[in-house]
Amino acid sequence: MTQTAKPSVQHPGLKPNKLGLTRRDYEGSQSTLCAGCGHDSITAAIIQAFFELDMPPHRVAKLSGIGCSSKTPTYFLSDAHGFNSLHGRMPSIATGANAANGTLSYIGISGDGDSLSIGFGQFSHAIRRNVNMLYMLENNGVYGLTKGQFSASADVGSKAKRGEANQMRPIDPASTALALGASFVARSFSGDKKQLLPLIKAGLTHRGFALVDVISPCVTFNDHEGSTKSYAHTRDHGHKVVETDFVPLLHEIQAEQNRESATAVTMHDGSVVRFKSVAEDYDPTDRDAAYAHLKKLQSCGEVATGLLFIDPTSMDLHEFENTVDESLVGLPFDQLCPGSAVLDDLQSRWR
Amino acid sequence: MDRDSRDRTNDLVVKVATVNGTGSASANGMLMQAIFRMGVPVSGKNVFPSNIQGLPTWYEIRVNKNGHTARSPNFDLMVAMNPKTYGQDIKEVCSGGAVLYDSSWPLDDALMRDDVTYLGVPLSHMCVENFKGARERILMKNIAYVGAVAALLTIDLDVIQAMFTEKFGSKPHLIDSNDAAIRLGYDYAIEHFDCPLPTRLEPMDANRDSVLMTGNMAAALGCVYAGATVGAWYPITPATSVMDSFRGLCEKLRKDPETGKNRYCIIQAEDELAAIGMVLGAGWMGARAFTPTSGAGISLMNEFLGLAYYAEIPAVIFDVQRTGPSTGMPTRTQQGDFFTLAFASHGDTKHVLIFPADPGECFTFAVQAFDLAERFQTPVFVASDLDIGMNDWVCDKLEWDDAYVPDRGKVLSAEDLQKMDAFYRYLDSDGDGVAARSLPGVDPKGAYFTRGSGHDRYGRYTEDGELYQDVVDRVARKIEGAAEALPPPEIRLVDNASIGLVTVGGCRGAVLEAVDLLAEEGIALDYLRVTGFPFASAVEEFLLSHDVNIVVEQNRDGQMKRLLMLETAVLKSKLASVLDYGGSPLSATVVAQGVRDRLSMMTVQAG
Ligand SMILES: Cc1ncc(C[n+]2csc(CCOP(=O)(O)OP(=O)(O)O)c2C)c(N)n1
Ligand code: SF4
Ligand SMILES: [Mg+2]
Numbered sequence: 027m028t029q030t031a032k033p034s035v036q037h038p039g040l041k042p043n044k045l046g047l048t049r050r051d052y053e054g055s056q057s058t059l060c061a062g063c064g065h066d067s068i069t070a071a072i073i074q075a076f077f078e079l080d081m082p083p084h085r086v087a088k089l090s091g092i093g094c095s096s097k098t099p100t101y102f103l104s105d106a107h108g109f110n111s112l113h114g115r116m117p118s119i120a121t122g123a124n125a126a127n128g129t130l131s132y133i134g135i136s137g138d139g140d141s142l143s144i145g146f147g148q149f150s151h152a153i154r155r156n157v158n159m160l161y162m163l164e165n166n167g168v169y170g171l172t173k174g175q176f177s178a179s180a181d182v183g184s185k186a187k188r189g190e191a192n193q194m195r196p197i198d199p200a201s202t203a204l205a206l207g208a209s210f211v212a213r214s215f216s217g218d219k220k221q222l223l224p225l226i227k228a229g230l231t232h233r234g235f236a237l238v239d240v241i242s243p244c245v246t247f248n249d250h251e252g253s254t255k256s257y258a259h260t261r262d263h264g265h266k267v268v269e270t271d272f273v274p275l276l277h278e279i280q281a282e283q284n285r286e287s288a289t290a291v292t293m294h295d296g297s298v299v300r301f302k303s304v305a306e307d308y309d310p311t312d313r314d315a316a317y318a319h320l321k322k323l324q325s326c327g328e329v330a331t332g333l334l335f336i337d338p339t340s341m342d343l344h345e346f347e348n349t350v351d352e353s354l355v356g357l358p359f360d361q362l363c364p365g366s367a368v369l370d371d372l373q374s375r376w377r
Numbered sequence: 378m379d380r381d382s383r384d385r386t387n388d389l390v391v392k393v394a395t396v397n398g399t400g401s402a403s404a405n406g407m408l409m410q411a412i413f414r415m416g417v418p419v420s421g422k423n424v425f426p427s428n429i430q431g432l433p434t435w436y437e438i439r440v441n442k443n444g445h446t447a448r449s450p451n452f453d454l455m456v457a458m459n460p461k462t463y464g465q466d467i468k469e470v471c472s473g474g475a476v477l478y479d480s481s482w483p484l485d486d487a488l489m490r491d492d493v494t495y496l497g498v499p500l501s502h503m504c505v506e507n508f509k510g511a512r513e514r515i516l517m518k519n520i521a522y523v524g525a526v527a528a529l530l531t532i533d534l535d536v537i538q539a540m541f542t543e544k545f546g547s548k549p550h551l552i553d554s555n556d557a558a559i560r561l562g563y564d565y566a567i568e569h570f571d572c573p574l575p576t577r578l579e580p581m582d583a584n585r586d587s588v589l590m591t592g593n594m595a596a597a598l599g600c601v602y603a604g605a606t607v608g609a610w611y612p613i614t615p616a617t618s619v620m621d622s623f624r625g626l627c628e629k630l631r632k633d634p635e636t637g638k639n640r641y642c643i644i645q646a647e648d649e650l651a652a653i654g655m656v657l658g659a660g661w662m663g664a665r666a667f668t669p670t671s672g673a674g675i676s677l678m679n680e681f682l683g684l685a686y687y688a689e690i691p692a693v694i695f696d697v698q699r700t701g702p703s704t705g706m707p708t709r710t711q712q713g714d715f716f717t718l719a720f721a722s723h724g725d726t727k728h729v730l731i732f733p734a735d736p737g738e739c740f741t742f743a744v745q746a747f748d749l750a751e752r753f754q755t756p757v758f759v760a761s762d763l764d765i766g767m768n769d770w771v772c773d774k775l776e777w778d779d780a781y782v783p784d785r786g787k788v789l790s791a792e793d794l795q796k797m798d799a800f801y802r803y804l805d806s807d808g809d810g811v812a813a814r815s816l817p818g819v820d821p822k823g824a825y826f827t828r829g830s831g832h833d834r835y836g837r838y839t840e841d842g843e844l845y846q847d848v849v850d851r852v853a854r855k856i857e858g859a860a861e862a863l864p865p866p867e868i869r870l871v872d873n874a875s876i877g878l879v880t881v882g883g884c885r886g887a888v889l890e891a892v893d894l895l896a897e898e899g900i901a902l903d904y905l906r907v908t909g910f911p912f913a914s915a916v917e918e919f920l921l922s923h924d925v926n927i928v929v930e931q932n933r934d935g936q937m938k939r940l941l942m943l944e945t946a947v948l949k950s951k952l953a954s955v956l957d958y959g960g961s962p963l964s965a966t967v968v969a970q971g972v973r974d975r976l977s978m979m980t981v982q983a984g
Contacts (some may be wrong), residue, residue: 027489057802059509082821083821083824084817084818084819084820084821084823084824085818087662087817087818089658099826100826100838104824105821105824106817107661107815107816107818107823107824107826107827108818108823108824108825108826109658109661109826109827109828109830110825110826110827110829110830111654111684111827111829112680112681112684112829114478115650115651115654115680115681117649117654118646118651118652118653118654118655119653119654119655119657119658119661120658120812121644121651121654121655121658122607122609122644122654122657122658122659122662122666122854123655123658123659123660123661123662123817124657124658124666125609125642125644125655125658125664126607126608126642126658126659126662126663126666127662127663127664127817129818130817147647147651148647148650148651148654150647151646151647151651155644188707239653298440301463335832340702343642343644344642346643347639347642347643348637348638348639349638349640349641349642350633350636350638350639350640351636351638353605353818354607354640354641354642354664355606355662355663355664355816357581357606357640359604359783361640361780362601362604362606362631362640363601363602363603363604363606363781364601364780365777365779366776366777366778368630368716369776369777370774371774372598373588373590373774373775376412376588376589376590377413377584377587377588377589
């Protein structure tokens with residue numbers, strides 16, 4: 027058991043955010059994952075992101091499927107409603123919740139087993155509907171909770187703890203999402219908080235489905251030599267594509283002066299995400315180029331990380347469905363029930 | 378039965394045999410609607426294949442002045458328009474009945490019966506002469522047979538012509554061609570046959586306060602009136618028209634007048650699993666949400682139904698039943714899902730079911746379903762069937778009470794939460810088995826973790842046996858407590874009846890007619906129609922107060938009878954079954970014969 031990593035300074039003078047909340051107010055209960063599990067580092071980054079974005083915790087809905095990764099919503103934002111649903115079925119719960127109330131922020135936590143096997147259909151269709159949510163895929167190449175079977179994201183040649191090598195081609199969530207038309211695709215590594223944090227913030231701010239695929243080593247079942255999702259392997263083979271720097275609305279001008287060479291993308295709420303291309307010609311708004319880049323790196327055994335693609339202008343579920351701006355939950359009953367006179371009128375035609 | 382000795386005015390059955398995809402459906406609907414407008418009790422049953430074009434299809438119209446409009450297989454007039462099914466169709470006509478056919482081609486000698494009258498109308502020839510183009514000729518042939526039937530049964534042509542004007546108002550050329558076609562058939566029949574037939578119509582005034590409606594349209598209306606805002610579904614016959622109707626109604630009635638935006642959200646899911654997931658997500662969020670489906674969809678939804686039961690999330694599911702198992706006969710009716718609904722999902726579960734008998738109840742029960750789902754924080758199933766859902770029924774005009782206020786159950790507002798020391802999601806503070814819930818986004822104090830894994834009364838994860846049992850026992854009490862809140866059972870008692878006739882759902886009409894038929898034979902029967910599960914105490918009382926209860930239902934295994942056996946104190950030996958599960962709507966003849974057979978078997982056994 028580990029504690030979710032706590033901030034380095036812990037004293038009563040903890041610096042509050044604009045809401046007057048400290049980072050602690052964004053924490054949850056104590057983690058019950060294995061010590062060193064990559065998922066815990068992601069949780070820490072999530073806590074930091076919500077804190078830095080000054081989001082009121084109770085205006086967030088946190089959802090998950092089933093797996094070690096899916097347990098983690100308990101470990102952050104204890105003031106938010108949480109829903110630990112069924113294995114692979116979180117996307118449908120999130121879709122219905124979001125349909126009912128589009129005014130909350132949604133974060134979904136899933137694993138590679140949860141999203142790429144049992145829940146592959148729901149994962150794909152949430153992307154297709156562009157449900158406005160941040161979707162964290164905590165990817166360790168194995169089924170952690172059922173003790174280490176290969177998942178569909180295991181790389182060819184990757185060795186399981188007992189020694190057998192995977193021979194089937196992996197399903198890569200990032201290129202799958204790109205092919206499915208996802209409006210935001212990013213990848214990072216649980217051990218690289220500096221890169222992960224701005225990606226989470228950008229994903230939370232993006233309107234539409236934001237996939238952050240996080241390579242998150244399972245120290246118990248998939249961190250040995252021969253595993254391609256281990257800490258050592260990911261550090262050696264990670265390849266940053268785009269450095270993201272999330273700039274909330276109010277700091278925009280100042281930040282812009284400091285960063286001449288970055289590509290700035292304005293999010294729907296007016297805040298700006300800046301992408302600094304590592305490769306000079308990398309354009310995160312070009313889907314085809316992103317796809318080609320991913321595949322190229324993949325073929326030489328490298329993992330493209332960073333913000334791979336973003337389309338900040340895409341339509342989300344509510345725009346497809348042309349729903350009213352307010353939450354459907356709060357609509358007064360007289361706006362929903364047409365009343366007896368209308369019923370009489372309707373029936374006068376059914377004769 | 379010697380049918381000829383009775384007065385057959387407004388007491389007849391017509392069956393029309395056609396090919397699907399030829400436009401006959403609207404012609405048949407028109408026939409039925411015309412009879413309805415004459416004020417005569419009538420029903421129309423569509424018997425259609427699981428196919429879009431080219432296979433045999435039938436439409437059965439039953440007229441009965443006493444209001445018995447359950448299906449009847451005693452066909453007086455067969456409108457035989459499909460040569461491929463002539464053999465079967467002609468065999469089905471009652472002795473003394475008539476066959477109307479297209480005499481453009483002669484009938485095979487093998488099809489001739491001595492005891493029926495053959496009425497040949499050269500429909501194809503007449504339409505070739507009078508209309509141009511293959512499509513129009515096919516369509517007008519349908520209208521022409523309606524004309525011939527109108528002459529044979531004395532349907533008022535003015536009534537039909539008024540329908541053309543309503544339907545084709547903006548397209549006068551269509552009114553003209555339909556008028557011409559109806560005349561062709563009508564005039565030919567008047568000229569060549571002894572019109573009307575002994576089985577004929579006469580205007581009545583039975584439908585003044587009635588409307589023509591399908592159960593699926595009524596259910597959709599119920600969803601609109603109950604204030605449902607989220608609907609998720611995956612297309613499946615015979616449930617599809619619930620969502621089609623809901624969408625149609627919402628497009629008219631649920632737009633923000635200023636922005637034109639929707640005060641509803643309909644999602645066509647990728648499968649039923651996702652559909653129920655979406656409904657649960659929306660219900661958890663506090664919206665009234667529903668999904669229409671049929672048995673195959675229910676099977677897929679099972680895992681989620683257990684989650685909803687255990688995590689206590691409201692949801693409304695319309696199961697428009699069709700024949701199973703598996704794909705079964707997708708366009709035929711059945712009541713085969715009682716078992717699977719009652720205990721859907723693994724582990725100990727038990728669900729709230731309500732069983733409408735007709736479109737009128739589809740409306741009222743739909744509204745009640747949303748109230749019950751929120752009050753008891755659990756999935757509520759409205760179990761109708763293909764016959765109720767898809768066929769046009771004459772029913773009492775729907776009423777709406779403008780004073781209706783939705784029962785949202787125990788939902789805590791921000792103010793409620795602020796007043797509390799602490800909020801615990803699964804703590805039953807007043808002992809009725811229902812714990813108050815909070816909705817996301819309302820107040821930080823209301824936050825809790827919804828999960829399908831073991832939890833205690835405080836909503837905390839647990840693997841402690843006692844704490845786990847504490848919660849599941851309360852949930853069991855809660856569901857039992859719902860029994861008396863469901864629509865009350867329908868009971869009709871007569872003098873000196875020791876036998877109870879028990880039924881459920883759409884069997885109602887046929888069973889009540891059978892009760893009348895058997896009463897004429899001196900068999901007195903008390904009648905009980907089960908309307909909800911868990912069963913109200915009145916159900917058990919009824920069963921215990923009769924020597925024998927015969928349960929009439931439409932499935933092979935006597936599922937309702939077995940549920941009664943499980944869930945009430947009635948002895949197995951006091952229950953018998955009459956079962957009909959071939960896919961047709963139930964008829965009184967089947968019920969009456971079934972009851973006679975059961976009774977004579979009992980007499981033999983007793984003797
Ligand atoms: C319907 C169903 N089948 C199987 C399981 C068992 N199960 C629980 S978690 C899991 C795999 C989780 O893998 P992943 O999503 O990668 O999460 P991780 O534990 O690796 O973070 C499985 C198969 C289940 N909970 N539900
Ligand atoms: S088994 Fe693996 S994935 Fe699960 S908690 Fe342990 S390290 Fe993390
Ligand atoms: Mg995994």
